[in-house]
Amino acid sequence: MNELLEGVKKFSNEEFSTYSNLFKKLTDKQHPHTLFITCSDSRIQPGLITQSRPGDLFIIRNVANVVPPYDSSINHEDTLSALEYGVQVLEVNNIVVCGHSNCGGCKALFAEKNTFESMPHTGKWLELARPAKDKAETRGDSSWKEDPHRSVEQENILLQMDHLLSHPFIREKQENGSLRVHGWYYDIGAGEIFNYNLDKQLFEKIS
Numbered sequence: 073m074n075e076l077l078e079g080v081k082k083f084s085n086e087e088f089s090t091y092s093n094l095f096k097k098l099t100d101k102q103h104p105h106t107l108f109i110t111c112s113d114s115r116i117q118p119g120l121i122t123q124s125r126p127g128d129l130f131i132i133r134n135v136a137n138v139v140p141p142y143d144s145s146i147n148h149e150d151t152l153s154a155l156e157y158g159v160q161v162l163e164v165n166n167i168v169v170c171g172h173s174n175c176g177g178c179k180a181l182f183a184e185k186n187t188f189e190s191m192p193h194t195g196k197w198l199e200l201a202r203p204a205k206d207k208a209e210t211r212g213d214s215s216w217k218e219d220p221h222r223s224v225e226q227e228n229i230l231l232q233m234d235h236l237l238s239h240p241f242i243r244e245k246q247e248n249g250s251l252r253v254h255g256w257y258y259d260i261g262a263g264e265i266f267n268y269n270l271d272k273q274l275f276e277k278i279s
Contacts, residue, residue: 091126104130107158109232110170111137111177115260118170130158136177136228137169138200142238159242165251167236170265171229172258178225181205200235204228226275229255229268 088095108118108129118129132154139155140148158164171178180187180194181202188195204227208216216223233255237243245251255268257275266275 094126098127102127102130102162104128104158104162104164106130106166106168107132107155107162107164108168108170109133109137109139110168111135111172111175113172113175116170116172116258121258121265130154130162130164132158135194135197136175136201137171137232138177138197138228139169139232139235140200141235142240144200155236155239156241159245159251163250166254167242167251168254168256169229169232169236170256170258171225171232173222173225173260175221175225175228177201178205178228179221181224182221201228201231204231207231226257229257233268 104127106129108122109132110116110118112133112135116133118124118131119126122129132151134151138151140152159167177198178201180198182205185195188198205224208220208223208227213223215226233253236253237246242251242253246253255275256278257266257268258264259266265278267278268274269276
């Protein structure tokens with residue numbers, strides 16, 4: 073906790089002045105250009121990896137960067153309310169689903185089901201990502217054979233992009249060109265981010 077308190081002091085006394093004019097503009101309103109959906113993993117810092125300023129990103133974070141589909145039988149008001157607000161009220165221009173390497177949530181899909189006996193909410197939540205593991209395993213291509221965890225992490229990004237487009241208010245905006253949906257894969261150890269190229273159906277390094 074001392075580290076956090078010292079950080080707050082440094083922000084108030086030193087860092088805030090760097091963005092003081094920007095924060096004045098942001099006092100009463102926000103207009104982020106991107107809804108950034110990523111994992112709760114502590115190693116993921118959206119502002120750092122995108123070099124964004126305050127007010128640029130509207131962020132949703134949860135285990136394994138999951139988006140509940142439109143027809144989900146499970147209620148997930150927390151994530152879905154943020155999704156609705158970002159798209160319908162803030163009118164973002166982009167949605168980025170950002171998965172990452174060594175994702176604990178995706179890795180848990182390989183575990184025995186009794187692993188979740190003491191974590192029932194986590195187990196139930198990760199069922200929304202399980203189709204990604206099933207698809208990657210069934211495909212059994214070179215990426216699966218080389219690194220099954222990475223294969224599932226990337227497949228999960230595509231699954232959540234599909235979940236996004238299952239929501240009519242997102243699909244409508246995507247079809248009329250006012251909203252774009254992107255899939256990113258962040259390799260933590262290498263500091264590299266890959267964007268999914270829909271035409272080529274592969275992740276390409278952003279460089």
